[in-house]
Amino acid sequence: MSTNESYTPPKVWQWNKANGGNWASINRPISGATHEKTLTTGKHPFQLYSLATPNGVKITIMFEELLALGIVEAEYDAFLIDISEGAQFSSGFVDINPNSKIPALLDQSNDTPVRLFESGSILFYLAEKFNKFLPTDLKRAECMSWLFWQMGSAPYLGGGFGHFYAYAPVKIEYCIDRFSMEVKRQLDVLDQHLANNTYLCGDEYTIADIAVWPWYGALVLNRLYEAAEFLDVTSYKNVMRWANEIDQRPAVKRGVMVNKTWGELSTQLHERHDKSDFDERTQDKMSTENK
Amino acid sequence: MSTNESYTPPKVWQWNKANGGNWASINRPISGATHEKTLTTGKHPFQLYSLATPNGVKITIMFEELLALGIVEAEYDAFLIDISEGAQFSSGFVDINPNSKIPALLDQSNDTPVRLFESGSILFYLAEKFNKFLPTDLKRAECMSWLFWQMGSAPYLGGGFGHFYAYAPVKIEYCIDRFSMEVKRQLDVLDQHLANNTYLCGDEYTIADIAVWPWYGALVLNRLYEAAEFLDVTSYKNVMRWANEIDQRPAVKRGVMVNKTWGELSTQLHERHDKSDFDERTQDKMSTENK
Numbered sequence: 001m002s003t004n005e006s007y008t009p010p011k012v013w014q015w016n017k018a019n020g021g022n023w024a025s026i027n028r029p030i031s032g033a034t035h036e037k038t039l040t041t042g043k044h045p046f047q048l049y050s051l052a053t054p055n056g057v058k059i060t061i062m063f064e065e066l067l068a069l070g071i072v073e074a075e076y077d078a079f080l081i082d083i084s085e086g087a088q089f090s091s092g093f094v095d096i097n098p099n100s101k102i103p104a105l106l107d108q109s110n111d112t113p114v115r116l117f118e119s120g121s122i123l124f125y126l127a128e129k130f131n132k133f134l135p136t137d138l139k140r141a142e143c144m145s146w147l148f149w150q151m152g153s154a155p156y157l158g159g160g161f162g163h164f165y166a167y168a169p170v171k172i173e174y175c176i177d178r179f180s181m182e183v184k185r186q187l188d189v190l191d192q193h194l195a196n197n198t199y200l201c202g203d204e205y206t207i208a209d210i211a212v213w214p215w216y217g218a219l220v221l222n223r224l225y226e227a228a229e230f231l232d233v234t235s236y237k238n239v240m241r242w243a244n245e246i247d248q249r250p251a252v253k254r255g256v257m258v259n260k261t262w263g264e265l266s267t268q269l270h271e272r273h274d275k276s277d278f279d280e281r282t283q284d285k286m287s288t289e290n291k
Numbered sequence: 292m293s294t295n296e297s298y299t300p301p302k303v304w305q306w307n308k309a310n311g312g313n314w315a316s317i318n319r320p321i322s323g324a325t326h327e328k329t330l331t332t333g334k335h336p337f338q339l340y341s342l343a344t345p346n347g348v349k350i351t352i353m354f355e356e357l358l359a360l361g362i363v364e365a366e367y368d369a370f371l372i373d374i375s376e377g378a379q380f381s382s383g384f385v386d387i388n389p390n391s392k393i394p395a396l397l398d399q400s401n402d403t404p405v406r407l408f409e410s411g412s413i414l415f416y417l418a419e420k421f422n423k424f425l426p427t428d429l430k431r432a433e434c435m436s437w438l439f440w441q442m443g444s445a446p447y448l449g450g451g452f453g454h455f456y457a458y459a460p461v462k463i464e465y466c467i468d469r470f471s472m473e474v475k476r477q478l479d480v481l482d483q484h485l486a487n488n489t490y491l492c493g494d495e496y497t498i499a500d501i502a503v504w505p506w507y508g509a510l511v512l513n514r515l516y517e518a519a520e521f522l523d524v525t526s527y528k529n530v531m532r533w534a535n536e537i538d539q540r541p542a543v544k545r546g547v548m549v550n551k552t553w554g555e556l557s558t559q560l561h562e563r564h565d566k567s568d569f570d571e572r573t574q575d576k577m578s579t580e581n582k
Binding site for chain 2: 008009010011012015027028029030031032107110114116118119120121124125138141145147148149151154155156165168172175177178181182184185186188189192193229231232
């Protein structure tokens with residue numbers, strides 16, 4: 001593999017399976033299922049197939065927030081999709097999300113099940129269905145603009161900065177510089193906005209916050225890419241204030257544990273099928289801490 | 292600038308203004324206005340501040356489609372924002388879009404004007420306001436999933452592939468390979484889906500098509516990055532069929548001309564304030580062709 005300046009692309013791109021760095025095994029230039037496998041379904045209205053990456057965590061936080069309001073119709077089963085094992089390429093998963101990315105959701109509360117993919121689409125669907133966390137007044141447009149802002153911006157944080165700073169097999173100065181600049185610009189957009197707003201759309205906590213926090217909140221809380229010092233995140237004081245405030249919400253504390261397979265064992269809840277699953281995890285933690 | 296493998300990032304990133312390639316002058320690690328300037332406003336309900344990039348074209352197509360249905364409440368003034376001149380950093384523009392990206396929209400049809408940014412948010416707002424191009428039945432979720440799919444996917448086409456294949460000051464094999472693979476995967480996602488669907492959400496042309504066509508349609512029609520041969524776009528036959536079909540729509544033919552400042556002069560309509568503006572352009576074209 002070459003990163004030197006003399007490279008001339010061929011006339012037609014060819015797939016070289018040796019390239020790609022970490023995650024290379026799950027990157028392909030083709031789509032669709034690699035194997036036949038039906039997904040397991042549980043008894044709740046919503047069936048979530050996910051992993052506790054930032055995009056996955058958005059949805060488990062949303063469900064836990066809805067349940068915290070006493071909305072039992074938002075009960076969900078969260079099944080683990082291990083993307084390092086290629087579970088996103090099963091025929092059952094591709095039937096729900098032809099794009100083979102987590103999270104994917106099935107709403108089986110209606111006669112005709114509804115499939116959903118893309119975390120932004122899932123957040124919007126749940127917000128509209130339960131009429132929560134999405135303003136219906138003039139703030140609705142502002143909320144949707146910030147929700148779409150997250151969807152269009154985070155690829156520069158995840159697929160750009162994160163990849164070239166943390167995952168790529170070589171450190172390429174041009175790429176790290178390009179994406180660091182953009183991520184810092186995005187942090188500054190948030191910081192200036194949150195200087196005058198408690199949450200992204202004003203006084204009200206909405207799906208815009210639930211979408212942005214797992215990416216930019218996690219970044220300033222130094223939970224993504226170990227890049228806090230490199231990006232000087234403490235200089236974004238308003239983002240820090242907002243990130244810490246959301247981090248204290250009980251529903252957020254539960255949401256970030258679901259479908260998590262790394263970190264401290266006490267922070268992992270591989271699958272979630274009942275609210276008592278969290279209690280058991282807390283008991284595990286206490287028992288571990290008492291040892 | 293180094294692209295060699297020995298690069299070690301510093302502890303804290305620093306802004307080096309010499310990096311960046313084409314468009315480097317408009318990339319900054321900070322946000323906000325660089326100069327005071329009020330935006331001009333016209334008489335129509337909607338004030339669009341934009342440029343005929345793929346994200347800009349989504350909105351002008353949407354307005355032209357709405358007007359083609361006879362919805363006069365969707366009349367709009369389209370003002371040019373020249374991003375190469377830094378017009379997206381004026382105080383007036385930043386007031387509408389703190390993210391300093393086109394398109395930005397002001398709805399002044401209500402007592403309280405509503406600001407909108409992010410092309411996906413604008414499409415959704417117009418679709419909901421006029422109850423057009425967004426299904427209200429079970430297909431609504433499918434439409435929103437594909438709309439969000441576009442928002443999360445196109446950064447890999449524009450900020451990834453397009454940048455490293457066409458704009459970056461050096462050709463870096465690793466980056467071109469990484470983003471070519473992803474764009475081809477995305478094209479294959481669309482191609483397999485469009486094998487069984489006339490439009491992205493079935494039989495109905497929706498905002499999902501209006502969002503995806505200016506990126507992936509333009510790509511297979513060889514209007515982006517001169518990359519058609521490199522990406523072997525003709526192999527995506529269903530995308531080609533869909534792209535050509537949408538390309539024939541009169542509203543699309545008008546939409547792609549608005550705020551366009553490059554290409555054949557007869558294809559450019561720098562600003563749009565009245566439907567007759569297109570007629571004049573057509574007359575220009577006829578008069579040119581008759582010469």
